[in-house]
Amino acid sequence: MRSKINSSKKIKLDKKSIYLRKLILMCLKHEKRGHVGPAMSLVEILRVLYSKYIDKKKSKFILSKGHGCLALYAVLFDNGFISRKALESVGKFNSILGGHPEHDKINGVEISTGALGHGLPIAVGMALGSKIKKNNYKYYVVCGDGEINEGSIWEALLSASKHRLNNLILLIDYNKLQSYGFTKEILDLEPLTDKLKSFNFDVININGHSIKEIDNALKKANSSKIFPTAIICHTVKGKGIKEAESNPAWHHKSLLSESDLKVIENSLGK
Numbered sequence: 001m002r003s004k005i006n007s008s009k010k011i012k013l014d015k016k017s018i019y020l021r022k023l024i025l026m027c028l029k030h031e032k033r034g035h036v037g038p039a040m041s042l043v044e045i046l047r048v049l050y051s052k053y054i055d056k057k058k059s060k061f062i063l064s065k066g067h068g069c070l071a072l073y074a075v076l077f078d079n080g081f082i083s084r085k086a087l088e089s090v091g092k093f094n095s096i097l098g099g100h101p102e103h104d105k106i107n108g109v110e111i112s113t114g115a116l117g118h119g120l121p122i123a124v125g126m127a128l129g130s131k132i133k134k135n136n137y138k139y140y141v142v143c144g145d146g147e148i149n150e151g152s153i154w155e156a157l158l159s160a161s162k163h164r165l166n167n168l169i170l171l172i173d174y175n176k177l178q179s180y181g182f183t184k185e186i187l188d189l190e191p192l193t194d195k196l197k198s199f200n201f202d203v204i205n206i207n208g209h210s211i212k213e214i215d216n217a218l219k220k221a222n223s224s225k226i227f228p229t230a231i232i233c234h235t236v237k238g239k240g241i242k243e244a245e246s247n248p249a250w251h252h253k254s255l256l257s258e259s260d261l262k263v264i265e266n267s268l269g270k
Contacts, residue, residue: 011207011209011210013209013239013240014211016047017043017044017047017209017240018240018268018269019078020043020047020071020074020075020078021040021043021074021240021241021268022268023073023074023077023078023087024039024040024043024070024071024073024074025261025264025265025268026087026088027070027073027074027087027090027091027097028070028253028256028261028264029261030088030089030090030091030092031090031091031092032091032255032256033091033252033253033254033255033256034070034091034099034252034253034256035067035068035069035070035099035251035252036070036238036241036244036250036251036252036253036264037175037177037237037238037244037247037248037250037251037252038065038067038068038071038144038173038175038237038251039068039069039070039071040071040237040238040239040240040241040244041068041173041175041208041235041236041237041238041239042065042068042071042072042142042173042235043071043074043075043239043240044208044209044210044211044214044235045142045171045173045208045214045233045235046063046071046072046075046142047075047211048211048214048215048218049061049140049171049218050075050076050078050079051079052215052218053138053140053218053222054108054140058136058137058138059137059138059139059140060110060123060126060137060138060139060140061108061110061139061140061141061142062110062111062113062119062120062122062123062139062140062141062142063101063109063113063119063141063142064113064116064117064118064119064120064123064141064142064143064144064147065113065116065119065142065143065144065147065173066100066101066112066113066114066115066116066119067099067100067114067144067252068142068144068173069097069099069100069101070090072101072109073087073090073097073101074087076106076107076108076109079108081106081107081108082096082097082106082107082108099114100112100113100114101113101114116144116146116147116150117147117150117151117152117153118152119141119142119143120141120143120152120153120156120157120170121152121153121155121156121159123139123140123141123156123168123170124156124159124160124163124165124168126139127139127160127163127165127167127168127228128159128163128165130167131163131165131167136167137167138167138168138169138222139165139167139168139169140169140171141168141169141170141171142171142172142173143170143171143172143173144172144173144175144178145172145173145174145175145176145177145178145183145189146177146178146179146183146186147178148172148189149178149186149187149189157196157199157201158199160199160201160228161199161200161201161227161228164226164227164228165227165228166224166225166226166227166228166229167228168228168229169218169221169222169228169229169231170201170228170229170230170231171230171231171233172192172230172231172232172233173208173233173235174189174192174208174232174233174234174235175208175235175236175237175246176237176246177237177246177248177251178251179248179251179252180248181248182248192232193205193232196230196232200227201227201228201229201230202221202224202227202228202229202230203229203230203231203232204217204220204221204229204230204231204232205232205234206231206232206233206234207233207234208233208234208235209235209236209239214231214233217231218231237250237251238250240267240268241263241264241267241268242267243263243267244263244264
């Protein structure tokens with residue numbers, strides 16, 4: 001049984017989602033390079049998380065797929081964690097905002113990520129510590145679908161299940177692409193839903209660009225009484241940029257040309 005695939009391409013982006021992508025474009029203009037595709041598929045997931053669910057006194061968030069950090073920077077700015085000046089400095093010498101998020105430099109970043117496969121194991125440890133301390137924290141972690149090829153992810157899933165970490169919520173940015181091509185061709189994850197269920201996770205499949213579906217899934221995950229929850233977010237890599245959508249060539253751009261930037265600008269409008 002394959003994971004249910006929602007019609008992610010049919011979701012029309014609203015003004016807020018376009019605005020956040022324009023902030024990413026601003027960062028790309030300054031740096032002239034970056035992970036375009038992974039950032040664009042993440043926007044709605046992070047937007048909903050930070051609009052309702054991330055509270056420093058009650059919850060923690062880890063972006064395990066650290067290369068999607070441009071989306072995180074845009075959302076952190078939009079929610080008052082970092083300044084406009086900081087956002088405009090992405091990639092510059094001595095900027096706090098680099099190609100991967102760094103803890104102790106950026107307000108709102110719990111751990112430095114980028115070495116894939118680390119974020120979920122760390123979140124499992126934090127969630128278990130919270131259970132021991134009985135402080136009722138929630139832990140949200142976003143992993144990429146290519147990232148979950150890592151064996152450390154599956155070890156973490158085993159531990160989360162064993163310790164019944166219902167305070168842990170895993171969101172998988174399932175855009176079906178990784179750095180070198182399509183996940184089904186490189187290392188097929190299917191049947192992903194059944195695999196996660198076999199680890200005793202509560203599993204929810206959603207359209208990862210639908211604000212309503214993301215919100216409903218997170219509400220349901222927060223009501224889990226026994227086991228951790230995995231939300232499989234079916235997304236489109238490069239969402240919102242027509243030429244970049246589901247195009248492996250836009251995973252990362254080492255040197256964005258003026259024409260590349262114009263392509264993004266034209267897709268997002270003025």
